[in-house]
Amino acid sequence: MKDEIFSIIKKEERRQRTELVLIPSENYASAAVMKAVGSVLMNKYSEGQVGRRYYQGNANIDDVERTCKERALRLFGLDGGEWSVNVQALSGSPANLAVLVALVEPGQRIFSMFLPDGGHLSHGWHLPDRPVSFASKIWDVVFYHVDRKTRVFDYDRIGKDAATVTPRIIISGGTAYPREIDHRRMGEIAKAVGAWYLADIAHEAGLVSAGVNTSPFSYADVVTMTTHKTLRGPRGAMIFSRKDLSAKIDAAVFPGIQGGPHEHTIAGIAVALREASGGTFRKYAAQVVANAKVMAEELSNAGFDVVTGGTDKHLVLVDLRSRKLDGWTGAWGLESAGIIVNRNTVPYDTASSFYPSGIRLGTPAVTTRGMKEREMRRVVSWIQDVLSHVSNLKLPKQPSDRAPFLQMLSKDSFLSRIKREVSTFANRFPVPGIDRPKNL
Numbered sequence: 001m002k003d004e005i006f007s008i009i010k011k012e013e014r015r016q017r018t019e020l021v022l023i024p025s026e027n028y029a030s031a032a033v034m035k036a037v038g039s040v041l042m043n044k045y046s047e048g049q050v051g052r053r054y055y056q057g058n059a060n061i062d063d064v065e066r067t068c069k070e071r072a073l074r075l076f077g078l079d080g081g082e083w084s085v086n087v088q089a090l091s092g093s094p095a096n097l098a099v100l101v102a103l104v105e106p107g108q109r110i111f112s113m114f115l116p117d118g119g120h121l122s123h124g125w126h127l128p129d130r131p132v133s134f135a136s137k138i139w140d141v142v143f144y145h146v147d148r149k150t151r152v153f154d155y156d157r158i159g160k161d162a163a164t165v166t167p168r169i170i171i172s173g174g175t176a177y178p179r180e181i182d183h184r185r186m187g188e189i190a191k192a193v194g195a196w197y198l199a200d201i202a203h204e205a206g207l208v209s210a211g212v213n214t215s216p217f218s219y220a221d222v223v224t225m226t227t228h229k230t231l232r233g234p235r236g237a238m239i240f241s242r243k244d245l246s247a248k249i250d251a252a253v254f255p256g257i258q259g260g261p262h263e264h265t266i267a268g269i270a271v272a273l274r275e276a277s278g279g280t281f282r283k284y285a286a287q288v289v290a291n292a293k294v295m296a297e298e299l300s301n302a303g304f305d306v307v308t309g310g311t312d313k314h315l316v317l318v319d320l321r322s323r324k325l326d327g328w329t330g331a332w333g334l335e336s337a338g339i340i341v342n343r344n345t346v347p348y349d350t351a352s353s354f355y356p357s358g359i360r361l362g363t364p365a366v367t368t369r370g371m372k373e374r375e376m377r378r379v380v381s382w383i384q385d386v387l388s389h390v391s392n393l394k395l396p397k398q399p400s401d402r403a404p405f406l407q408m409l410s411k412d413s414f415l416s417r418i419k420r421e422v423s424t425f426a427n428r429f430p431v432p433g434i435d436r437p438k439n440l
């Protein structure tokens with residue numbers, strides 16, 4: 001009998017094909033990437049580094065991992081005499097943890113971007129009265145903030161605060177920050193206070209590799225990134241470090257916090273890195289940003305409060321408070337119409353992260369399907385229709401109203417009609433990993 005998991009996977013294929021995926025951290029990996037990840041490499045244990053394994057039978061694995069590392073350095077234009085890369089971290093959060101384990105003694109201070117201002121949990125997120133991330137239990141984490149009015153960073157202010165905080169490491173990394181981070185300034189600030197500078201470009205990796213966003217490599221000591229967002233590979237991560245730090249980083253990944261690396265994922269990353277090295281990918285990355293800019297502009301023109309007034313990259317953050325909605329009602333309304341976004345906190349949000357005030361939209365996945373500016377205008381017009389419609393419904397006032405509200409959305413004929421339109425529209429654009437070329 002066939003395992004029911006495969007029928008669930010079929011349903012998920014259908015969902016990914018018929019809905020509009022606007023989550024900025026998601027993308028569609030190619031059929032070749034998926035083939036590498038689903039390969040026999042998953043059967044192998046390979047603790048250790050290339051050429052220095054604790055298990056026998058690793059000649060082919062060494063070739064895979066060596067190729068991946070070479071491609072990674074080449075893609076970002078790095079000299080192997082100055083930079084090293086570790087491709088074994090299982091994902092972005094363990095990659096960041098490994099850097100902290102390698103470079104910061106327990107109890108020392110970290111200076112990182114405040115989560116509601118667009119930072120990430122793995123940079124040591126904690127509440128005033130209790131730790132949340134594991135990092136915040138081990139290290140003393142202090143946050144820097146965006147300006148209340150402009151909602152962008154004031155680097156003079158960060159510099160002054162860093163001099164008072166005297167951290168061991170400064171971390172940047174925008175999960176929901178729509179503007180480019182000034183890596184030159186951040187690097188200078190870190191240097192001035194004797195701290196390491198870790199640039200986490202999890203979101204922008206593909207844009208940086210394509211030269212569409214600014215590279216942090218001239219200014220940072222360590223650069224981490226995920227491989228599954230704009231870089232369009234499998235779920236994974238890479239840690240680039242200046243040569244003198246690499247032995248510590250490798251040891252922090254294994255045996256510090258991990259066991260056997262996932263070589264099937266590393267093979268998938270290697271395939272994605274090759275794909276990202278061509279002119280087609282550079283055009284793709286430029287289109288991702290062009291699409292996001294149109295999306296931001298159209299939303300602004302429609303009267304939405306677009307945080308910072310626009311975007312420099314692949315994501316747009318919208319504060320829904322002026323529309324009398326919150327992120328939860330907005331995101332569920334859109335999902336009922338086949339449009340998938342994140343609910344997200346916005347700078348100086350007073351709401352909780354589960355019921356935040358905004359939504360976060362991104363263009364990497366729809367751009368992979370071949371959508372351009374014209375399609376973004378169509379998508380924004382649906383978003384506008386859906387959110388206007390939802391704001392006229394009976395919105396939940398208390399927690400017990402939420403389940404009936406979702407029921408009401410599922411029966412709403414206006415939203416069902418848009419969902420059908422969205423599905424017909426989305427079906428016109430192939431999904432690379434699903435609509436596989438015949439020769440794979």
Ligand SMILES: Cc1ncc(COP(=O)(O)O)c(C=O)c1O
Binds near residue numbers: 093096122
């Ligand atoms: C800036 C940043 N760093 C790290 C991560 C963590 O990546 P992962 O979910 O792979 O652990 C993310 C994920 O969205 C991120 O946005």
